Amino acid sequence: MRKTIIAGNWKMNKNPIEAVEFVESIKNQIDTDRYDVVLCVPAINLIPVLDCVKNTNIKIGAQNVFFEDEGAYTGEISAKMLKESGVEYVIIGHSERRQLFCETDDMVNKKVIKAIEYGITPIICVGESLQQRENNVTIEFIRMQIKNALANVNENDTSKIVIAYEPIWAIGTGKTATTNQAQEVCHEIRNVLAQIYNQNIADNIQIQYGGSVNSKNASELFNMPDINGGLVGGASLKNDFVSIVNYK
Numbered sequence: 001m002r003k004t005i006i007a008g009n010w011k012m013n014k015n016p017i018e019a020v021e022f023v024e025s026i027k028n029q030i031d032t033d034r035y036d037v038v039l040c041v042p043a044i045n046l047i048p049v050l051d052c053v054k055n056t057n058i059k060i061g062a063q064n065v066f067f068e069d070e071g072a073y074t075g076e077i078s079a080k081m082l083k084e085s086g087v088e089y090v091i092i093g094h095s096e097r098r099q100l101f102c103e104t105d106d107m108v109n110k111k112v113i114k115a116i117e118y119g120i121t122p123i124i125c126v127g128e129s130l131q132q133r134e135n136n137v138t139i140e141f142i143r144m145q146i147k148n149a150l151a152n153v154n155e156n157d158t159s160k161i162v163i164a165y166e167p168i169w170a171i172g173t174g175k176t177a178t179t180n181q182a183q184e185v186c187h188e189i190r191n192v193l194a195q196i197y198n199q200n201i202a203d204n205i206q207i208q209y210g211g212s213v214n215s216k217n218a219s220e221l222f223n224m225p226d227i228n229g230g231l232v233g234g235a236s237l238k239n240d241f242v243s244i245v246n247y248k
């Protein structure tokens with residue numbers, strides 16, 4: 001049965017010293033028996049933070065990856081490099097990367113395939129804009145994003161993926177989707193996964209909600225039937241993350 005997975009997305013915050021100080025201060029308060037817990041930190045913090053969590057079950061994730069193994073790609077980091085450094089997860093297709101760095105569905109798909117090839121679990125982000133929600137095209141749009149992200153991902157590899165539903169209008173705005181809005185879309189994501197693969201596979205894929213998750217709304221959101229945890233931005237930079245991870 002699928003386990004809850006709570007991931008922190010630090011985005012472009014904390015230098016290596018601050019990162020280690022913070023992780024040292026929270027790591028023993030985090031209960032990793034009940035849930036999978038992942039910290040997705042800036043690339044420069046991966047190595048020191050990996051070192052810091054080595055005697056715990058906290059997993060470390062990157063926030064981006066490139067889809068080639070090596071070569072003349074200035075500024076990029078490969079799945080091979082991440083894997084060989086001990087990184088186990090990577091966020092792919094976050095709306096900030098899609099909007100600010102022009103990532104397309106095709107690039108997202110290539111990155112997903114490459115991460116899987118190296119045994120790194122992609123946390124694949126999908127989510128609609130406010131305009132799309134107001135125009136009632138949310139479900140249609142999300143279905144398309146899922147299908148494109150998973151093109152040529154075969155069913156044997158589906159146990160190695162996580163989907164994060166993050167409505168763009170709820171990210172960093174303090175405006176959380178209502179539990180029903182979040183559940184509705186996560187349920188549709190499961191339906192489209194069942195259509196692409198089958199119901200059994202769909203039932204086993206972890207689907208997160210992300211967008212202004214905090215210690216007050218986490219429990220209600222994560223207890224919805226199709227929501228298996230969260231991708232947490234702002235609140236993952238603070239002690240609040242401990243309460244989110246230890247939600248009841």
Ligand code: PGA
Pocket residue numbers: 009166170171172173174210211212213231232233234235
């Ligand atoms: P937020 O960000 O929790 O600060 O809204 C979530 C995310 O972008 O992953």
